[in-house]
Amino acid sequence: MPDSQTLGNRTRGMGEIVDIAGKTTEIAPFGNTLAELGRERPEIVGLTADMGRYSDILPFRDAHPDRFFNVGMAEQNLVLIAAGLSKVGKIAYCTTYSVFVTRRAYDFIAIACAHSMANVKIFAGMPGLLNGYGATHQATEDLNMMRGIADLTIIDPCDATELKQVVRAVADIPGTVYVRNLRGKVPVELPADYKFELGKAKVLREGNGEIGMISTGYMSARGLDAARIVQSEGHDVGLLHVGTIKPFDKKGVIEFARRHKRLIIAENHKTTGGLASLVIEALYEAGVYMPVVKIGLADSFFECGSQEYLEKKYEVDLPRFVRAIREGV
Amino acid sequence: MTLRNHPPAEPDIASLKAHALDLRRKMMGMASGKGEGYIAQGLGIADCLAALYFHEMRHDPARADWADRDRFLLSTGHYSIAMYAVLAQAGYLDVAELPSYGINGSALPMSTFDTTNGVEIVGGSLGHGLGQAVGMAMGLRLDGSPARVFCEFSDGELDEGSTWESAMGAATFKCDNLVVLIDCNGIQADGPVTVAIEPVADKMTAFGFETYEIDGNDMAALAEALGKCREPNGKPKAIVLRTIPGFGIPTIMARERAHFVRVGNDEWDALIAELEHENA
Structure with missing residues (x-):
């Protein structure tokens, strides 16, 4: 089996996907793609709840500082501000850990976003065991929670190839989208001709x-x-x-x-x-x-x-x- | 395109008071039809809504989706009775629709949804209004729009932590195109406001708002405070409205349990007569 080059006994608290022997990886596919997309789509704004570095959105911040907002450790407000921005014509990409945005901001995602078909795209970082900080940081029931919300789209990408396509695709998917984000050095696993299609296995x-x-x-x-x-x-x-x-x-x-x-x-x-x-x-x-x-x-x-x-x-x-x-x- | 009263040179207080009375008449008509409702809150906020929709806000009922309209966000969705009254009076809704308030299948449900013409957000899950208002204010500013955002929420909503997250956001992002109207009527579902929310005005000031505190049922004071909130000075604005639930109808004002008012079928006419008598 492929071995990790860097893990061993070391706790990777931030759950970064690291180099795996024999795997090609790509750095920050989410943030780099969003920064590119932001050049083409001036209506895109980026937000984080004090998780800019750990969600890979910093390339967007650096490319479009006037359209980037860090709301602090306030996930409810992250979702509300994103909803408000979307209701005046923006496409709001917001980032934090999946565990925080799902457990802490559920009602806000359901009502302020999904119910209004708000153009809010939640890139929820380090789902499941990708976070090593224990139960407080591990979203191990986020799919269960999110699937309970009507009119919400939920995407769980496989790798960097798919994630990059998803970053672009969600801009044109109506309404609110919850994406399980992959950060750091993200493996490239799928063939180059792989095509993400919404709702299609x-x-x-x-x-x-x-x-x-x-x-x-x-x-x-x-x-x-x-x-x-x-x-x-x-x-x-x-x-x-x-x-x-x-x-x-x-x-x-x-x-x-x-x-x-x-x-x-x-x-x-x-x-x-x-x-x-x-x-x-x-x-x-x-x-x-x-x-x-x-x-x-x-x-x-x-x-x-x-x-x-x-x-x-x-x-x-x-x-x-x-x-x-x-x-x- | 006909814009409502903008920019208002001098408020016509007598006309605004007449609007407020008409709103109260409409609300009593709606509540008497259903036999119950959040009439006390509606009567209390009527003056503020009249001042906004017929004096301060820049909006066009013929184009509810006009990009540069001022936004009004009603966070307290259960104040829907007041929202529908003012939207009908301003021309967003058909007055003939009002009697369907709260009836099963009605387009005017007991709590506000953004599917109703002129309603900007889904209200009712409390603590949702201010944050969305902040986001709208930020987005409008990004677009260089002259539009402002007015957001009503209540003293009871100050119990919700999200309100304070959003208040900090408003100051952080210097939303000087945002005016919040805090309806301090002293009541919530279980009775009087329960937690230590006072002093509200000092708290808003401490959170970075330019704050005014007025009698929310005094039309001249409302118009004056709204006028002071136009300054693009980097600060969000807050007007703390001290309102009386049921204002305009002494019998409802005297009720201890005013959060959700039920009135006997035989009593509505007497209350409506009281409203007319008080404002004769």
Whole structure:
């Protein structure tokens, strides 16, 4: 399996995605793309709640200082100001950690933004175990919370390639969008011709019809790694990446499931209320019953530690994927 | 394009008072139709709304989406009865629609939604108004627009932490095109205002606002304070309105539980007669 070059025992509190052996990475794809887009779209404004550095929005600030606002540690106000800006014609990209914006500003996202179809694009940093500061900093139920809000779009990009497309795409998606942001050195995993399409799950790998993996976020990249590892053992795993959590591509998921004998569902989130719940609901409604293994987090709070340590401890690491494929559990 | 009274040279106090009385008449008509409502708050804020919509604000009822209009944000969505009255009187809503206030399926629901013509935000989840007003003020300034933002919220809303986050934001971003109108009527859902929110004016001043404190049912004082708030001096403005719930109808003013008023079917006519008598 690929090893991290820098983690070891070190707690990466800010959850930066770091160099992984054999992986190409790209620095700050969110902020650099937004800075570019800001040149083309003068109506774009950028905001942060004291998380400019840790959300990668600083390239936008440096390129467009008059259109950048740091509201301080005030997530409710971040969302309200973004809503107000959008209601006078701006497209407001706002950033903080996913855990803070979801847990602290839920009502404000629901009513001031989603209900009004406000042009607010929330780039929510370091979801799930990408943050090593423990339960206070880890958004492990954000998909569950956000999917409960009507008229909200939710995107969980896989890598730098997809994230850059999403930064551009959301400017033209009507209403409020919640994106699980990837910061720092973000791996480039998807092929160069990958095309993000809102609400459309993408087959990243065609298998032999035995095992199908359905995944979201950077877990899709891990699924690709796992599939490559077991290929020589006769396992030819199909992989469907669900980049858009809401609107959820029921049709694509059901079609993919029907083409396989058993499923593995993987997410950087609790196995309750996120992708696994969505997939199982969709399959059951469609009368598709099949064995499913869920890779994700338990309904718990999680401790501090490096990403590698946490992923191993809570069983979302690469060996866990390989075991799910080999052993079916 | 007909702009409402802008820029107002001198306020016509008598005309504004007549507008306020008409608003109160409309509200009593709406509340008596439904038999209940947030009439006390509506009657209390009527003078402020008359001063804004018929004197201070630059707006065009024929073009509710005019980019350079002044915005009025009603944070207290349950004051909808007053909002609909003033929007109808100004020409945004059809007066004939008013009797549908609060009725199931009505376009004029008990709490305000931005789907109603002339309503800028979804009110009602308290503590949402000021922050959006700050964002609008910042955005309008970015565009070089002369428009200003007026935001009403209540003393009860000062309980909400978001209000203070937003107050700091208004000062931080120097929103001198923002005027907040704080309806201090002393009541909230469970009775009198419960937490230590006073001194409101001192607090707003400490948070960086240029602050005025007036009798919110005194039209001349309203017009004067609004006039002082036009200065583009780098500071957001606050007017602390000391209002009396049910103002204009002594029987409602005397009620202890004025937050949500229910009146017997046989009592409405007497209250409306009281309003006319008091303002004869």
